[in-house]
Amino acid sequence: MKYSTEEIRNILSDKGLKVTPQRIAILDAIYKLEGHPSADSIIEYIRKNNPNIATGTVYKALDTFLENKLIKKITTDRDIMRYDGVLENHHHLYCSECDIIENYVDEELDTLLNEYFRKIRIKGFHLKEFTVQIRGTFDNC
Amino acid sequence: MKYSTEEIRNILSDKGLKVTPQRIAILDAIYKLEGHPSADSIIEYIRKNNPNIATGTVYKALDTFLENKLIKKITTDRDIMRYDGVLENHHHLYCSECDIIENYVDEELDTLLNEYFRKIRIKGFHLKEFTVQIRGTFDNC
DNA sequence: TCTTAAAAGAGAATAATTCTCCTTTAGATT
DNA sequence: AATCTAAAGGAGAATTATTCTCTTTTAAGA
Numbered sequence: 001m002k003y004s005t006e007e008i009r010n011i012l013s014d015k016g017l018k019v020t021p022q023r024i025a026i027l028d029a030i031y032k033l034e035g036h037p038s039a040d041s042i043i044e045y046i047r048k049n050n051p052n053i054a055t056g057t058v059y060k061a062l063d064t065f066l067e068n069k070l071i072k073k074i075t076t077d078r079d080i081m082r083y084d085g086v087l088e089n090h091h092h093l094y095c096s097e098c099d100i101i102e103n104y105v106d107e108e109l110d111t112l113l114n115e116y117f118r119k120i121r122i123k124g125f126h127l128k129e130f131t132v133q134i135r136g137t138f139d140n141c
Numbered sequence: 142m143k144y145s146t147e148e149i150r151n152i153l154s155d156k157g158l159k160v161t162p163q164r165i166a167i168l169d170a171i172y173k174l175e176g177h178p179s180a181d182s183i184i185e186y187i188r189k190n191n192p193n194i195a196t197g198t199v200y201k202a203l204d205t206f207l208e209n210k211l212i213k214k215i216t217t218d219r220d221i222m223r224y225d226g227v228l229e230n231h232h233h234l235y236c237s238e239c240d241i242i243e244n245y246v247d248e249e250l251d252t253l254l255n256e257y258f259r260k261i262r263i264k265g266f267h268l269k270e271f272t273v274q275i276r277g278t279f280d281n282c
Numbered sequence: 283t284c285t286t287a288a289a290a291g292a293g294a295a296t297a298a299t300t301c302t303c304c305t306t307t308a309g310a311t312t
Numbered sequence: 313a314a315t316c317t318a319a320a321g322g323a324g325a326a327t328t329a330t331t332c333t334c335t336t337t338t339a340a341g342a
Contacts, residue, residue, distance in 0.1 A: 054324090059300070073218035081220060116249070120249070122275070125279055127275060127276075131274045131276075134258075136268040139265045159340075179329090193291080195292065221329070
């Protein structure tokens, strides 16, 4: 997932958001960093080229991006938030040895689950979406 | 999921854990509280009968219970940890309106996914378990 | 009953995130 | 192009969940 600065400018302005160097850098970091970065890794990455960015700015931008559905939060069993720039429905591989979370995309799985949820109606609950958390270990861990 | 004090004592001592009034109260709270309590709701609940319990005690006990696989953590997109006393494989309903997380148990879904993962091998990854996060809203929200 | 290692209590420390308040700036308007 | 203004950024304090430290208490085996 690589976007040029120009594409990132458009992503922001298409949502009616002010295009600032900080926002460009933050969104770029989310797109570039593998394994679903935390706010902290985003800040660390950005400070290489942009050493003065304030942590509050990053958190505020992340919130704005979430509100505007430019990114998503990943659920984890830790108290550090992780972010995802991929918006299409997909699932996640969680490693018990390292803290990388990888995307898992498979159409067959989606079809399987869509059919299941179309058939089964969960009473008292209106379904919006589903994600499979796949836990295990990467071979190189 | 209701356990008597005597059953809770046994659950603890079967794991070789010291049986203390605090640990009994904490485990009892997890079993009694619906919707997967946070440490804070556990503390609040326990303090009704046991006003002097220290927060550190609760966090330490929760850690011990996790290590001994008496409880599990629930993954959320918030920085507050939530706990689950149900150990059998099951899935979760997340409501976007309230912060209750409900268990979702369905054998058909488990079979479906077990078959899928038996057939599909995720390359470079050794699967241990999977959970489906089902997001939507409860009708009464 | 005695002993002791483990657990609890109290509160300080830490760390991720949020908030406040002031300054700067993107981008619309003239 | 210059001006204006609401929105965004910066700095650092505040908040909050959680962890740590250190002392006291206690469960449970001898």
